[in-house]
Amino acid sequence: MSGFASYLVFFLIVASIYGVMVLGLNLQWGYTGLFNAGVVGFYAIGAYGTAILAGPEREALVGGFGLPYPLALLGGMAATGVAALVVGLATLRLRAEYLAIATFGTAIGVQLVAVNFERLTGGVNGLIGLTRPGFAWFGTPGAYNLFFLGVMAVLVAAVFLALEAAVRSPWGRLLKAVREDETAARSLGKNIARLRLQAFVLGSIPIGLAGGLYVGFIGYVSPLDxxxxxxxxxxxxxxxxxxxxxxxxxxxxxxxxxxxxxxxLAISRLVPVAWQSQAGAIQVLLIGLLIVVVLLVRPQGLLGERATVSREAE
Amino acid sequence: MTRSLCLALIAGSVLAGSAGLASAQTGCTHNIGAVLSITGSMAAIGSAIGDAAALAVEHMNAAGGAAGCQINFILRDDQGAPNVGIDAAKTLVEIERVPVLLGAIQSGVSMPILTSVAVPAKVTQISCCSSAPAFTALAREGGTQGYWFRTLPTSLPQGVVMATLGREKGYGRTAIIHVNSDYGVSMARAFKEAFEALGGTVTAVVPYNQEQASYRAEVNAALQGEPDSLFLVAFPADGATALREWIAFGGPTRLLLSNALRADEFVRSVGAEYLADAAGIDNAQIAGPSVDALNAAWAARFGAAPNGPGLHTMYDAAAVALLAMEKAGAADGTAIRDAIREITGGAGTEVFPGPEGFARAKELIAAGQPVRYVGATGPIAFDANGDVTGPLLIWGVAADGSLTVGDYWSNERVAEAVAAVNPG
Incomplete structure (x- = not known):
């Protein structure tokens, strides 16, 4: 496999891990209008949950259960779901920006626990020596990454199809109703609080899954992540x-x-060696600029939301 | 976005093609790569550290390159974030085909690069700046496969030497107060293990958080268990606050102090009369022709003295990588990993930083003679885990409040002390 192709495989693995996370956030924000500004907190819970369950036994740590990776991954997702339930029960009565502040605070709290609860998370040192699932079956990192990309493709497809089915169901229509006009939805006799909680928890679980997948792929986790x-x-x-x-x-x-x-990559190719230490700033500028341009040209996003009208509306 | 993604891909492959063309015209080149924080939380020190690596590459190229080719140095930014750092490292390894990765600065970036990029691809990784003890632990259990090196001394030897010194002074029951950070935690742990291995008792290990107005609660906790001495791991301002409270509460003035407390500010705010029995530790300032060689070269190139964290250690990281590549005769990660052991430590002819030093090294290597790199941080010798030890010194405080330098601990003496307690 050529260098660029094998880099591309690596890139797609990481991008698809983020894809799973974005799908989760989309259920919360895109469909239900829940402003979750603590995405990284649930990602961290999924990651640490998986790492603690799958990690090797260590004297200095309470974790390290050495479970098979798929089981640990499920455990990480379950931990994220429970955490989302607790956070949701506590904060979901809050509206838009208040919910954002509360969830942002939750994420900071999770990170602080990761830094300070050394017996569980390894503290600032992180958890080392996590096995990369199935690496032994493949001789080379190239072959392994192809395998991992295949697994990712299956998982992304599964999460995508499940969410599509959910949002196309009557339940999904109700989510949009809550997003558009909560009072109207409530006046139809719907239990809005329960619905918001369901969307919050269900959306957080893919985010936790992404955390567990990241840990599996990288083989290490620390608060800096x-x-x-x-x-x-x-x-x-x-x-x-x-x-x-x-x-x-x-x-x-x-x-x-x-x-x-x-x-x-492009900048490191274009900029002469002597200027390389300034190139990082150009890159950050470029990222910001291009995001702004996309939003100016297409404020609804590259693929906007499809208009949904009733079959009988015509 | 699909369109711009396609454009990015096309641009990438065109660039890859043109780079190949360029190297064909100018003779061969070997790439080496660095992943450093040019932006993000470590940006203040990152670009100067990048300059240090670039300077080492310039010097090697002036001496005729390594492994038969000129060296092309590629610096990538990790933005202070692990996810960006591993991606940068992966492009360096897969697309630029580097056999050596230099970096990163933060341990939390270096570690995922090591586990997910460097070790699987059999690429040697040398960090200037990552101090976490987790690397030593990973190396010990075989997780680095020997591909990990760092040119920054870890805090473990300092803790061990302080424990040894405390036992030599006859301290039997010591309390530890330490700053609650990666540095403080690992120093306290190393001290405790060594002190107990030498037959002493650590009565309390109390972490403190930085920049508090008072540390009365911490001091009180540390005074439980009737210690006869205190090991204080702190930075000057907080350290002075804590120590004044310690003395006010009647704590013994038999003190062991960490390296960051070697500051006039600290002595002034505590009072020299309370520090007569204090002994501190620090990295011994290495002097000598090898250090002067880099300082002079840096001044000539950048018009200023190389003051700043990580500059000397980064120069050495790059120099070790390049000399090892020359010794190995090929731009191959595993060969370089093995060659690093041959050009550091040992009994070969000493070679120094700078173009002349590298040219001399190339001559000796070509003649099949053993060489030993003595770098900008002094003689470099990696242990089995890829860690270096540096010489240490013991400092004290004179009656007039000036800082004095006492005992000198050479590399060999430090290594003996570490071996005697066998921590870990």
Missing amino acids: FLPILTFQVWAMLIVGGSGNNAGALLGAVGVWALWTMSG
């Missing part, structure tokens, strides 16, 4: 791709991540 910037990146992916459209969410994940990383 969960800086607030990641929440911003995931939001940028959703807004650029088109919120309220699952295909747009995936496209946004690939597109924004490509912009974020490949701009660095």
Whole structure:
């Protein structure tokens, strides 16, 4: 496999992990209008949950259960779901910006726990020596990455199809009703609080799944992986791709991540060696500029939400 | 976005093609790559560290390159984020075909690069700046496969030497107060393990958070268990606050102090009369022709002295990589990993930084003679885990409040002390 192709496989694995995360956020924001500004917190819970369950036994740590990776991944998702339930029960009565502040605070709290609860998370040192699932079956990193990309494709498809089915169901229509006019939905006798909680928890579970997949692919986890910037990146992916459209969410994940990383590659090729230490700033400028341009040209995102009208409306 | 993605892909492949063409015209080149924080939380120090690596590459090229080719240095930004850092590292390895990765700065970026990019691709990774003890632990359990090196001394030897010193002074029951950070936690742990291995008792290990107005609660906790001495791992301002409260509460003035406390500010705010029995530790300032060689070259190139964290260690990281590539005779990660052991430590002819030093090294290597790189941070010797040890010194405080330098601990003496307690 040529260098560029094998890099592309690596890139797509990471982008599809973010894709799963963006799909989760899309259910919360794109369909239900829940402003979750703590995406990275749920991502971290999924990641640490998986790492603690799958990690090797260590004297200094309470975790390290050495479970098979798929089981650990399910455990991480379950932990994220429980966390989302608790956070949701506590905060979902809050509206828009208040919910954003509350969830943002939750994410910071999760990161602080990761830094300080050393017996569980390894503290600032992180958790090392996590096995990359199935790496032993493949001789080379190239072959392994192809395998992992295949697994990712299946998982992304599964999450995508499940969410599509959900949002096309009567339940999904109700989510949109809540997003558009909560009072009207309530006046129809719908239990809005329960619905918001369902959407919040169901949307958080793919985010936790993405965390577990990231840990499996990288083989290491530390608090530095969960800086607030990641929440911003995931939001940028959703807004650029088109919120309220699952295909747009995936496209946004690939597109924004490509912009974020490949701009660095392009700049490192174009800029002379002597200027390389300034090139990083150009890259960051470029990322911001292109995101702004996309939003100016297509405010609804690359793939906007499809208009849904009743079959009888004609 | 699909269109711009396609454009990016096309642009990428065109660029890849043109780079190939360029190298064909100018003779061969080998790439080496660095992943550093040019932007993000470490931006203040990142670009100067990049310059240090670029300078080492310039020097090697002036000496005729390595492994038969000129060296092309590629610096990538990690934005202070692991996800960006691993992507940059992956492009360097797969597209630019680098056999060596230099970096990263933060341990939380270096570690995922190591586990997900460098080790699977059998590429040697050398960091200037990542100090976390987790790397030593990973190396010990075989997770690095020997591809990991760092030119920055870890805090473990300092903790061990302080424990040894405390036992030599006859301290039997020591309390530890330490700053709650990666640095403080690992230093305290190393001290405790060594102190107990040498037959002493650590009565309390109390972490403190930085920049508080008072540390009365921490000091109180540390005074439980009747310690006869205190090991304080802190930075000057907080350290002075904590120590004044310690003395006010009647804590013993038999003190062991960490390297960051070697500051006039600290002595002034505590009072020299309370520090007569204090002994501190620090990295010994290495002097000598190899250090002067880099300082002079830096001044000539950038018009200023190389003051700043990571510059000397980064120059050495790059120099070790390039000399090892020359020794290996090929731009191959595994060959370079093995050659690093041959050009550091050992009993070969000493070679120094700078174009002349590298040219001398190339001559000796070509003649089949053993060489030993003595770098900008002094003689470099990696242990089995890829860590370096540097010489240490013990400092004290004179009656007039000036800082004095006491005992000198050479590399060999430090290594003996570490071996004696066998921590870990």
